[in-house]
Amino acid sequence: MEATYRALCEHxxxxxxxxxxxxxxxxxxxxxxxxYDTKHELLLAFLEFIHEExxxxxxxxxxxDPVTRLRTYIHERLTPHDEQQHQxxxxxxxxxxxxxxxxxxxxxxxxxxxxxxxxxxxxxxxEGIENGTVRSDIDAERVGEFFxxxxxxxxxxxxxxxxxxxxxxxxxxxxIDTTLLAEESPEVAAR
Amino acid sequence: MEATYRALCEHxxxxxxxxxxxxxxxxxxxxxxxxYDTKHELLLAFLEFIHEExxxxxxxxxxxDPVTRLRTYIHERLTPHDEQQHQxxxxxxxxxxxxxxxxxxxxxxxxxxxxxxxxxxxxxxxEGIENGTVRSDIDAERVGEFFxxxxxxxxxxxxxxxxxxxxxxxxxxxxIDTTLLAEESPEVAAR
Numbered sequence: 612m613e614a615t616y617r618a619l620c621e622h623x624x625x626x627x628x629x630x631x632x633x634x635x636x637x638x639x640x641x642x643x644x645x646x647y648d649t650k651h652e653l654l655l656a657f658l659e660f661i662h663e664e665x666x667x668x669x670x671x672x673x674x675x676d677p678v679t680r681l682r683t684y685i686h687e688r689l690t691p692h693d694e695q696q697h698q699x700x701x702x703x704x705x706x707x708x709x710x711x712x713x714x715x716x717x718x719x720x721x722x723x724x725x726x727x728x729x730x731x732x733x734x735x736x737x738e739g740i741e742n743g744t745v746r747s748d749i750d751a752e753r754v755g756e757f758f759x760x761x762x763x764x765x766x767x768x769x770x771x772x773x774x775x776x777x778x779x780x781x782x783x784x785x786x787i788d789t790t791l792l793a794e795e796s797p798e799v800a801a802r
Numbered sequence: 803m804e805a806t807y808r809a810l811c812e813h814x815x816x817x818x819x820x821x822x823x824x825x826x827x828x829x830x831x832x833x834x835x836x837x838y839d840t841k842h843e844l845l846l847a848f849l850e851f852i853h854e855e856x857x858x859x860x861x862x863x864x865x866x867d868p869v870t871r872l873r874t875y876i877h878e879r880l881t882p883h884d885e886q887q888h889q890x891x892x893x894x895x896x897x898x899x900x901x902x903x904x905x906x907x908x909x910x911x912x913x914x915x916x917x918x919x920x921x922x923x924x925x926x927x928x929e930g931i932e933n934g935t936v937r938s939d940i941d942a943e944r945v946g947e948f949f950x951x952x953x954x955x956x957x958x959x960x961x962x963x964x965x966x967x968x969x970x971x972x973x974x975x976x977x978i979d980t981t982l983l984a985e986e987s988p989e990v991a992a993r
Contacts, residue, residue, distance in 0.1 A: 623904065625816065702903045709896040712889065713814065722963045757952070757973050760965075762912035764955025771899035772913045774951075782948050790981065 612660040615653060626708035629653070651716075654707070658720040665724065669731050677738040678745065678792065682784060684731065685758075689765055689780030698769060705770045725759060726739040732758045736791070744796040754791070758783065803851040811890040813895035820844070845898070849911040860922050868929040868981065869936065871973060875922065876949075880956055880971030882977060889960060896961045897954065916950060923949045927982070935987040945982070949974065957961075 614635035622631050629650055633640040647653035672687070691697035711718040733755035734776035739745030765779035792799050805826035813822050824831040826884055838844035865871035882888035888894070902909040904944030924946035956970035983990050 621894075632976045655815070689851075698903065702900060705896065705900040708958060709815075709893060709900050711962045712893045712964075718963065725959065725963045753969075753973055753976075756965075756969055760955035760959055760970050760973075761948070761952045762955065762961075764951035764953065767896075767899060767958045768916065768951055771902045771954075772909065773903075774916070774918045774947075777943075778947055779909075779951050782944060782951075800849045 612657055613635060615657045616661075616700070619657075619703040621695055623699075624654075624710075625701075651714075655716050655720060658707070658717070658724075662720065662724055662727070663771045666727060669727070676744055677735040678787065678796070678798075681732065681739075682787060683733045684735075685762075685780055685783045685787075688762055689776045689783070700771075701766050702770045705767060716736065726763070729755050729759045739791070739793075743793055744798075745791050746793045749791060803848055806848045807852075807891070810848075810894040812885055814890075815845075815894045815901075818894075844903075846907050848913060849898070849908070849915075853911065853915055853918070857918060860918070867933065867935055868926040869978065869987070869989075872923065872926045872930075873978060875926075876953075876971055876974045876978075879953055880967045880974070882967060889964075892957050893961045896958060919953070920946050920950045928980070930984075934984055935989075936982050936983045940982060 617635045618627060618632040621635075622628075628644055629647075630640050632653065633643050636643075641789070643653070647656065668687075672680050672683050674683055679796065707717055708721060711721050732773050733751055736745055736749070736751040736754055740747050740749070740751065761779060761783060765774075765776045768774035769776045794800075805823050808826045809822040811817060812826075813819075818841065820834055820838075821831050823844065824834050827834075834844070838847065859878075860875070863871050863874050865874055898908055899912060902912050924942055925952070927936055927942040927945055931938050931940070931942065952970060952974060955963075956967045959965035960967045985991075
């Protein structure tokens, strides 16, 4: 799976061959084919793998309260740790997104990701409303979808025109502060 | 150019052949090649064509004041008139966006589009601040970029997971009402 990641970053999705993935390992192409009949099958397994990693990462996001965890998530999701590697991987992912209308299996894997991202933000908002740190008059479903959509947009613009994703991170962090925080939250009260 | 549009909707970007485009016209493939050496060249001309159409459409957006024009723009950009055709064309566009890191000419055409979308929203916000309909304490650059990013995200999610783009339209229209309108604007005063 790590070899697939490296090969995708190196070659992109469209021109990726099983040989390119084998080249990133100590195994032969034949050994790869023993586990995965086709490149498509391997890439589906890879999408499942990064989905599991994503879910595990969500579980490690720390913070005493839901708003802090939301900020940490936005920060981690929209800060490239290695600018070039990040963009290359996002490019391969965008190629797969653009294939999804032609490929039900890709569509289903991507939809799983999307649902999980949405559910994470939505649950934090609900938790925040319940403990009084998030305004109770916001529509948590609508705002949750908005976060997922805007993160998708940041990733697309980063790939297509090299627009910095950090800009969207800062916008969303500002949005949390000015629009989502409850008047009664300790943070706003302390201002 | 219209034949290219139809062929892209029909076949997508990756598997598009010059023959597919010729099939949408009364001309032969040889006649197409007389004007465009390669599929790449034809697609660059096509991107220029839809950019010009986009700019012309922006000029027809009517409305007495900048906020009305911004609402109309969001409405037009995020309402699919023909759901299936819209998604197919957006899919082809997303394929081209995912190719941009490998292709400077695509990158440049897409950047032109992006700059134009941003400039349109940004100018309306500045105009609104100047005539008192938009809050003077918003950062027009930041909000302009946010609109472009979120529209990109709506288009990506529409392609990748079939998420309805109208949801983002409604969110952004709500954002204009609750966050951008000035307290002194006639609309807010009339509430």
